[in-house]
Amino acid sequence: MTTFNDTVEAAIANPDLEQPYASLGLKDDEYARIKEILGRRPTDAELAMYSVMWSEHCSYKSSKVHLRYFGETTTEEMGSKILAGIGENAGVVDIGDGNAVTFRVESHNHPSYVEPHQGAATGIGGIVRDIMAMGARPIAVMDQLRFGAADAADTSRVLPGVVSGISHYGNCLGLPNIGGETIFDESYAGNPLVNALCVGTLKVEDLKLAFASGLGNKVMLFGSRTGLDGIGGVSVLASDTFEEGAERKLPAVQVGDPFAEKVLIECCLDLYKAGVVVGIQDLGGAGLSCATSELAAAGDGGMEINLDNVPLRAENMRAAEILCSESQERMCAIVRPEDVERFKEICAHWDVPCAEIGEVTNGKHLIIRHRGEVVVDAPAHTIAHEGPVYNRPFARPTWQDELQVFTGVEKPATAEGIKDALLKMISSPALCSRAFITEQYDRYVRGNTVQAKNADAGVLRIDETTNRGVSVSADASGRYTKLDPNTGARLALAEAYRNVAVTGARPVAVTNCLNYGSPENPDVMWQFRESVHGLADGCKELGIPVSGGNVSFYNQTGDEPILPTPVVGVLGVHDDVTKSIGNKLGTVDGAEELYVLGETFDEFGGSIWQQISGAGLNGMPPAIDLANEEKLMEFFQAPELVTAAHDLSEGGLGAAVAEMAIQAGTCVQLDLDSVHEDAFTALFSESASRAIVATQNGVAVQQRAAELGIACVKIGVTCDCGDFVIRHGDLEIAVPLAELSDAWTNTLPELFGHAVGANSVVE
Template structure:
């Protein structure tokens, strides 16, 4: 520190030709030239650090902005009444009635979780929780969508346990229930796992907080943990370049979390919000202080002065550039009027939260920073936060797309006897993607806070909005990279449809969408074709279903070298149920209920779990999607739940009908007798992955009312059998009988055998 020579604005003017390491910081030649044009001089080293992280792919969305605009352009008219805050803030907010609002969002922490699985996943949870907190909401639940390489791969054995421990440990320490998610294995995620974390929060609709610095003279307060050397350039750098096999070298870039500090910070913030002591609030996540200061200034009055040397440090050797790029966790920044400053500081003192005034809002239109009296930053804040580069990346359909779609797999041997069908059913149930995930979910607290009414392995997680209300929220996340690889437009809509259907099967009306779009390098025209098609499909799908996209995250550069992951849009859908007592579980737990298969079943196996598990094959086309049929099916499921016409419901997706029947039977400890409908091939009946379908259990006294409801909505409903509490198997008439005990053994032993 003693030998450090600060690079001031005055120095930048005196030495305009000083060579700067902009390329090493991820800036292109044209981007560096534009920075010089904006400033009218070369940037100082601190300014260069700020532009490098704020203009990174992770923070600026420079390759995706031109496509993401569709989500705003295509917001359905009927959805605008419920959308209180849309894209552009830390998280979207929707009106759920009874004076309440709900904010939710999903984000990625993929590359950090490969480098340091535990801390990468833990701080991913911490970051999304703070995004929800900054909207003025109390975080009430989390979810996680995880993808790894082959389940038996050595590196999966390294990464998965650490990720699960990080997700569970951080969330459990915060006292937040983990109510759902998914775990998927595929070779393309080897070396590049996906760790997508979702958080949902509840607030009063008139108490929304925004990230803006308004009112000249207001104080800028940095509070929470001290700034350290961990996470310097962390997520913003790791997520903005192709990932190579150099995890150890990049380890210092991974943030280190302290969930206990975050728990205290949450309670401190909520007390501050309740007393209405802030005019603006922002968490410090990716890009740290660089992001918080520029976004607050850019969205507010337009000017801010900061004394950077006032920032509390854990490491006194840090220099300004490092302080500005550090992504140390559990930090927040607030804008507080002078008259509220004393009360704000008192609340922080009560909670033993370090709080320091580091700056002041002004109307200069500039963000300036000083270091021991020397000016080291003098920039227009909007150029950092909102006016970064925007690229229309080249787009080209993958050279192998036609060949991929042309290989329909019609020649793949199919089971054609009862014994072979039985063996296939057992093999699918034991496959890692379909097997019991209790080894993972048992490490998460699903019921803390006492408001959880449904959690994994249900189709969607569900919580009460508050202890004083029966109003409930349902949440589901879904995505299928194989479908999206075969057809990105349809694949994104299938992910949307499945999450939408999963919410509806529990009795909740789908209300809004968040998304985490995980793709390879945007510099690859084939990847950009996949991305653009997926975004178009999702925007069109949401418009057709009448639900808005409230926000989300784009994660590019998910590849090792030149090998990208499967294009993986993960879609989260939020639903609303008037009374959680009317929820519908997946469990078959009543004797003699009639089982109805809803929707049309076709010979659709492109991208299916059967083709993947049994043959290691990917080709053809994914199942067709009919969003109007999905919407009407959801209406039937929601109304049937509200009228208590069904005792159980389960959507049909990966693995088809047999997997759904087995999961519901295992959950309810009940046997099942079903018959193959006339004219339908038994293999197609059991394992097709046609979309727009669900299986429901209807009590004997409700069959007439239920079938009338389906008839009114023109939803196909075929009575395929009954539950049988005395039966100890799934009996497919004329084909095979498979004991539930044998299914449970195959289903439950896979993950423990792999991961201990």
């Protein structure tokens, strides 16, 4: 048998053979640090492991120094309900009555550009496994999507494939898709954002964590077989450095099998119920390299692994390929020796491949063998947790001052001009109906979806006995964030918080997915740092903790970064989801009065109207005072006062009321004199901390608003006149509801209907 020393001696005997560390993404000093840790030249397998685990995706080496601010701003009281937080696979929150909810959002941006269908599908699969690894049953998904200009040729390639990937994987898993966003902006051309969120439920006592403890406990790999798909550093792993001979053809993007994952979910839940799992980790980015090194590093010993026992679906896979494969639908568990047979029986019951690939040992080293040869012998914590940490240079861009100079927008003042503006707004790709996308998703499978279609936030029943449940929303505005990164992040938090609040839920926790350009660009790092501080400080003001998140860097086309896009997810709790507030008019007999809560200012920086009217991007985003968001949230803790509610955000009051009217098929008459002195501003300003409420008890609504210190003005009533009517001073605008509906409904089908079927499914 070839010993580890033989391997080392062979490497020493060829000191002039340069290892391809640079092609694997390692810098000179990082490679030198690896040799310093090992006291020698790394083997090919070790080099591969360190390269993927020390990558930006896995190690957060450019963001760690800033992400620490989340911990520094989280008080003990804020974190009292967090059962698992930052650093775990997903955040877990105690929601009462012995129930816990876990949620997280993660990116799959670059794979979704290369292969839209599989990239998006495996993004769903990966986030679902993160939730499974916490001991939870996944119960719903959401998606945050951003594409280039809606009329760009490549958007017609990417969008249908991404949507079909999400719908195919999620629908096959039987998970409802309860909401999300689809945004178009030319900065995302060549670099779409596909951020997937998953929600899971578990009992508090059933929480599972990723660690390997207990000397002699076994390492069990179960799920799909390991193949050649999704291996990082493809060009290097296929080179002569790892094996002489012909170049291997390795697919860059993982290939998902949702039916295998569905079975894996049920298998995991049975394993948890049987009590045979000590620790567990999913296999996602970096595959076995991540699972084994992180489990060992978080445990109380070392680990030995034999790659010969890994079930493979490709012949003659090299050690580095087995370790770095990102084949989907795989999990790794730590199991007591006396429970191994029971573990195997449960896997066999579900027809899930299972193999014992190693065990927990003394010491701190991760030792991996392949074909009788030791290919890895390294301290596990150095692979998993001692990647480089960079204090990247950051500086406020020289162009930021000029960008923040507001050059104004055209504000039509005639009835015809305002009507045209309204129709342009609601028919624009920015604000039009997303039904073309969302109708491809199953929203109500499993039977516990309370709100999803056109809702401000997805609402789910968690406990069928008590009707306890949750609301979830995720939001971001890259336009606002580019104008002012700190304020932009706070506005994303405020909108997600408000979306949850208007359903009647009380927000309790935050997750995030921070999407930015290259961290080697000081402008980008400044945007990132400012956003982190804005989000963390905002969470402290609202008293809700960040339970976890994800960072995605290098989102750019050439040297041009995307709009800085901090996606913020908020989880809220309902004591009784049957009392949740919807946003649909006409659910009660008789007319409803409409009120605006909050103040309206002349704020158009970064607005949809600025974008649609061709005014460019400049100025300052809307001002935000999070104390006003808290007041709004408290208002909606009395759901019996209102018959419907809708937050105000992009597109302002005009877009929000138009959506409510169209979706309900209900006409409205608006009188906006009390909202703002200027009719156009009253309709389309994007001032924050505002909501529309419908009620049949206007006196009580005004009284509660006054008690909470919230501005409250009546703006109209529902009616059966057939028109959407707007009055302001001497102006009167009447738009037939049918015309309004057509404008809102037809845009996406006309843009992308031809592409469905041609590009949506990949053989």
